[in-house]
Amino acid sequence: MDQAPRDAFDHADPLRRLTLDELRLRTSMKWRTYPDDVLPLWVAEMDVPLAAPVVRAITEAVARGDTGYPSGTAYARALADFARARWGWTGLAVERTAIVPDVMLGVVEMLKLVTGPGDPVVVNCPVYPPFYQFVTHMDRRVVEAPLGEDLRIDFTVLEGAFRHAAAGGGRAAYLLCSPHNPTGTVHSAEELAAVAALADRYGVRVVADEIHAPVVALDATFVPYLSVPGGERGLSLMSASKAWNLAGLKAALAVAGPAAADDLARLPEEVSHGPSHVGILAHTAALQDGGDWLDALRGGLDDNRRLLADLLAERLPTVHYRPAEGTFLAWLDCRPLGLGDDPAAVFLDRGRVAFSSGPLFGTGGAGHLRLNLATSPELLTEAVRRMTVAVA
Numbered sequence: 001m002d003q004a005p006r007d008a009f010d011h012a013d014p015l016r017r018l019t020l021d022e023l024r025l026r027t028s029m030k031w032r033t034y035p036d037d038v039l040p041l042w043v044a045e046m047d048v049p050l051a052a053p054v055v056r057a058i059t060e061a062v063a064r065g066d067t068g069y070p071s072g073t074a075y076a077r078a079l080a081d082f083a084r085a086r087w088g089w090t091g092l093a094v095e096r097t098a099i100v101p102d103v104m105l106g107v108v109e110m111l112k113l114v115t116g117p118g119d120p121v122v123v124n125c126p127v128y129p130p131f132y133q134f135v136t137h138m139d140r141r142v143v144e145a146p147l148g149e150d151l152r153i154d155f156t157v158l159e160g161a162f163r164h165a166a167a168g169g170g171r172a173a174y175l176l177c178s179p180h181n182p183t184g185t186v187h188s189a190e191e192l193a194a195v196a197a198l199a200d201r202y203g204v205r206v207v208a209d210e211i212h213a214p215v216v217a218l219d220a221t222f223v224p225y226l227s228v229p230g231g232e233r234g235l236s237l238m239s240a241s242k243a244w245n246l247a248g249l250k251a252a253l254a255v256a257g258p259a260a261a262d263d264l265a266r267l268p269e270e271v272s273h274g275p276s277h278v279g280i281l282a283h284t285a286a287l288q289d290g291g292d293w294l295d296a297l298r299g300g301l302d303d304n305r306r307l308l309a310d311l312l313a314e315r316l317p318t319v320h321y322r323p324a325e326g327t328f329l330a331w332l333d334c335r336p337l338g339l340g341d342d343p344a345a346v347f348l349d350r351g352r353v354a355f356s357s358g359p360l361f362g363t364g365g366a367g368h369l370r371l372n373l374a375t376s377p378e379l380l381t382e383a384v385r386r387m388t389v390a391v392a
Contacts, residue, residue: 010293013300014048015376023047028248034354041383042344042354044181046245046328046374051293054244057285061278070099070251070277078287079238079253086214089227096256098267101274103211103252104130106237107175108138109271110254113263114205114235115140115173120165122174122204124153126331126361126368128181131209135175144363151183151322151331153191155198162202174199176208178225179216182331182361182370184324186216189223196230206234211252212327214243217305218298220325232259240283242327243297244290245374249279297374301328304373304380311384316391328374334358335367337391344369351390353383 024031030045050058061067076097083089100106111121117139123131125144135142145161148154165172176195179186187195199206208225216222225231239252252275256264286294305323308330312319318336332355334343344355347369358368373380 010052010290011296013296013303014051014293015046015297015300015304015374017049018047018376020379034348037352038348039353039379039383039386041372041375041379042356042370044242044329044372044374045247046297046372047376047379048245048297048374050246051244051286051290053285053289053293054246054282057281058249058278061281066277066281068277069273070275070280073097075099075251075280075284075287076253078284079255082214082287083224087222087224087227089224091227091258092224092255093258096258096261096264098254098264099272099275099280100237100252100254101271102241102250103209103237103239104134105274106252106254107207107209108134109267110207110235110237110263111135111138111140111173111175113266114207115171119170120168120172122158122161122165122172123362124158124177124180126182126358126364127177128209129360129362131175131177132362140173146364147180147183147185151180151185153187153195155194158195159198159202162198162204165204166202172202172204174204174206176206176225178208178210179212179222179324179326181212181327182329182356183322184327184329184331186220186222186325189228192223192225192228193230195225196228196234200230200233206231208234208236210236210238211242213238214240214294215298215301215328216326217302217324218295222326226255226257232257235260235263240286240290243294244283244286246279246282246286249276249282251275251279251283301373304375304377305330307377307380308371308373308384311381315384315388328372330371330373332369332371333367334369339367339391341366343367347387347390349390351386353386353390 076094080092236255320333344357356370358365
């Protein structure tokens with residue numbers, strides 16, 4: 001009898017549901033890395049309660065002791081249904097998917113399939129720092145193709161990077177971040193088709209990290225890379241973890257285009273042992289039944305993007321911020337403040353507010369910081385107040 005009121009909350013903005021005192025009870029990285037006097041708006045965890053269908057899936061699994069090894073294709077079928085309903089994409093074939101522990105470990109496995117030791121991997125910087133860490137740790141080398149001033153793919157630069165990567169005679173890959181982290185750029189169908197054409201011309205294999213795919217503005221449209229002309233040879237990694245705040249419940253899916261099915265078939269069977277069975281149940285429930293919660297979140301993020309733009313215009317007008325169409329992240333150009341290469345360090349020291357440091361994102365990151373928008377309007381307002389105090 002009490003289920004309907006709980007589910008009714010899934011229509012309300014989840015970013016407005018939790019107080020700071022409630023959030024500080026959490027024991028995850030976001031809330032335990034810094035002392036209690038620091039307001040954390042850095043790592044990509046959201047300040048939200050879980051969607052009701054996800055809570056049910058987890059609690060029911062625990063109640064029946066269903067905590068063994070993962071099995072079946074329910075996660076892939078749920079993603080295929082979600083892709084069809086949300087993106088109009090009917091080409092996600094369950095038989096061309098594989099469960100992997102998480103997106104970045106899945107990226108590693110896909111790169112192992114299409115490149116060898118010492119081979120180049122092109123990235124668009126500034127970009128998610130683990131792109132550098134995981135690629136170099138697996139004995140590949142990063143080739144940077146910086147984004148343009150508009151924070152979109154610069155195709156002249158990208159072609160130069162592809163040409164350089166292909167010149168060595170080995171196998172080259174392009175690790176595409178879509179939507180892009182940290183800028184929040186949502187690549188258009190035309191841009192992705194142009195990527196596919198360039199990749200085909202230079203023999204570069206595309207591996208797409210599409211973890212933020214469900215988290216776009218209400219008036220924006222995400223386009224799966226594998227859905228565009230020429231994307232058939234691509235490999236994609238997808239997950240419900242970012243959109244429904246499930247990072248601690250490990251599970252992701254590798255998806256192959258039709259011309260990459262043989263590559264995915266070579267994935268070692270033991271890789272599928274890494275995901276959490278309970279995680280898969282949670283991710284499946286999110287994709288199947290978490291749409292109302294997701295749309296409420298997307299509306300709240302739209303509000304926060306506008307709020308941040310207004311706050312910065314009023315209090316820190318020299319900081320450049322371009323509200324993005326995707327992710328729950330904001331990329332701030334703080335160079336006019338004269339705080340050096342790492343303004344996040346200054347705001348942490350002087351303002352006791354934690355952001356992600358721009359230099360970690362590679363070329364183009366100096367003088368910038370990444371702010372996590374997935375918090376309440378009150379905490380976002382307090383963060384900008386602390387920034388203002390720090391530079392007063």
